[in-house]
Amino acid sequence: MLLAVSHSFLQEYWWFLVSLLASLLVFLLFVQGGQSFIFTLASNEGEKTMIINAMGRKWEFTFTTLVTFGGAFFASFPLFYATSFGGAYWVWMAILFSFVIQAIAYEYRSKPSNVLGKKTFEIFLLINGALSPLLIGIAVGTFFTGANFSLNEMNMGKWDNPWHGLEAVLNLRNIALGVTVLFLARLLGLMYIINTIDDDELLGKAREKTLINLIPFLIGFLYFVVSLLLSKGFAVDPGNGEIFMEKGKYMHNFLEMPLLLIMFLAGTLLVLFSLYRTLFTDHTDPIWYSGFGTVLVVLSLFLIAGYNNTSFYPSLTDMQSSLTIRNASSSLFTLKTMMFISFIIPLVIGYIWYAWRAINRKRIDKEEISGEGHLY
Template identity: 65%
Template sequence: MISYIFLQHYWWIIISLLASLLVFLMFVQGGQSMIFSLPKNNLHKTMIVNAMGRKWEFTFTTLVTFGGAFFASFPLFYSTSFGGAYWVWIAILFSFIIQAIAYEYRSKPANLLGQKTFDIFLFLNGSLGPFLIGVAVATFFTGAQFSLNELNQVKWATPWHGLEALLNGRNLSLGLAVLFLARTNGLLYLINSVDDRVLAERSGSKLLMNSVVFLVFFLFFVVTLLVSKGFAFDQVTGTVTIEKFKYLYNLLQMPQVLIIFLAGVTGVLYGLGITIFKGSRKGIWYTGLGTVLAVFALFLTAGFNNTAFYPSSYDLNSSLTISNASSSHFTLKTMMYVSLIVPFVIGYIWYAWKSISNKRITEDEMKTEGHIY
């Protein structure tokens, strides 16, 4: 018989993998955040929008899948976070809704709002989406201000309902790190997918600044995380306590997770290095894989080794763990069998990705192609 503990850990791994893929795929948002600053002319802007437009549905679908899987496997987190910190989640969802609208109507003839309005929509999604997701994920480590009663009904301790997370410097640092990682990956993707010397040179010139800003905020978050107190969960008593250097101990006590994290960081740095110093077009593949590995390891650090993955800084014992927030044994087991088709889905996504990206975007294509965003 498959144990309940195994299923809880299995589904946290699935959630962590989906989250890491989402962070990588937000290179689409990163590219959108630069549609006013990067292009030299309107044709270049159209090339950027269409380069990102070819992949925006992958990001959107992964976001929906991540949310659905989180809801099904850990419903108490979903009800607690969405029921309490709803302003942050509403802002995130709104930014992705206007993205979908923008790609659908940006180039439609005689649209009522005008193309520039939809460009602003893309810019807002590109800037706010990654930043707010980063801030929300940071609360997995810094805590949120909520309490749960015996019926698991959530009560938020502030009238800001999630927006108070923006007042925490560590939350802001991860939000900005995710934003500038998305911008960095967006630039690397453009260098790889657009066949235009001027646009590639402009992307390369912005790559160094964006990558340095990302590294500064990322290193600040990681260092403060490793030296900070964490939220430890006692499996026997069910109590949550504050423990010094909890996340550092998690990495040391789970060396395989530490190896994954270091491999991810190395991949990101290597991809940046070969692009900045050698002019390679292939940097996106190394930084992409590195992004997935590093984020995956951070999520494992947040939820494994008897750690509260959604701690309450207001009421410690209301904190959520993979043990007390998960669905029933039957639900997790049934979903596990369904999840066995995931490799086939990933294979199809890879095939679709390669089919869409079989040639680089050119100026001539933007002038003659029947369907452009």
């Protein structure tokens, strides 16, 4: 039965997996969100070290998810990989640059003779913490608002302006999504601090900061969602593959795929519930509600961008060059081969969960960071 799966099923299967990786990536941006607080939440060196060590034990997951997201996109939708990465060069390069400085900042920050000084590496963490969620949000915004490229008859892409992706910051809806992702990451970061660090003073400050960061998050999220649902979208005629504009396309997608609408609403409610739990109770577990909610919301948004005859990477230059999960995917053989490989994903999730619990069993406290163990 598995050998008989159709190309269109596999295209949808792989769009689902890529979307799942994207949604997990957004959840894991709590690491970046936490980093963005190292100068404002911590009032002394000990608190700063606790925050950095809490985040530092998870930075590899965000990093690996980003790399796997790139690899999976390359394998399953190579035309997107070629068109977007080669075209929106500056946006992707800025994102990558910010991740490069993150990886070494953790390991080198507290080591003696690190040449650049402790403060420099902390600034690296701050830059990565603020810039990468913002830019990732803006880049993903173009999945709905479009980008300035065209393809020739050999499917080779050309960007039609010298800004190579930077022009995306001029679109209000892209900015709204960028702001949403940035402040969501910050809220998730605060919740992770509450979950992982055993320090009443720090936790009290984290709860206070939650309220302040909630406002820009809600404004960005509401603006993005309302404008998305009311806007025109890039639809595909399944008969001939022609792209055309459809009013309320994304709202139609939600209505025609009610499961996604339920996912979106349930995810939103879970995030709001986690915020309530953070602000009005002493529980340390809101990160799990918001994490699950984030995955549901981001997954549903990615799925309405690609499913139901929608272009997931519309072209503003030449509408017929727009990418869909049909015209941008790998061949039937490659997608099928990759499907068999994807069956190990539950095993991967299983051992991540096991190792995560093993490391997080004991919360980080002042005693631990003054010990002799491996410290960031």
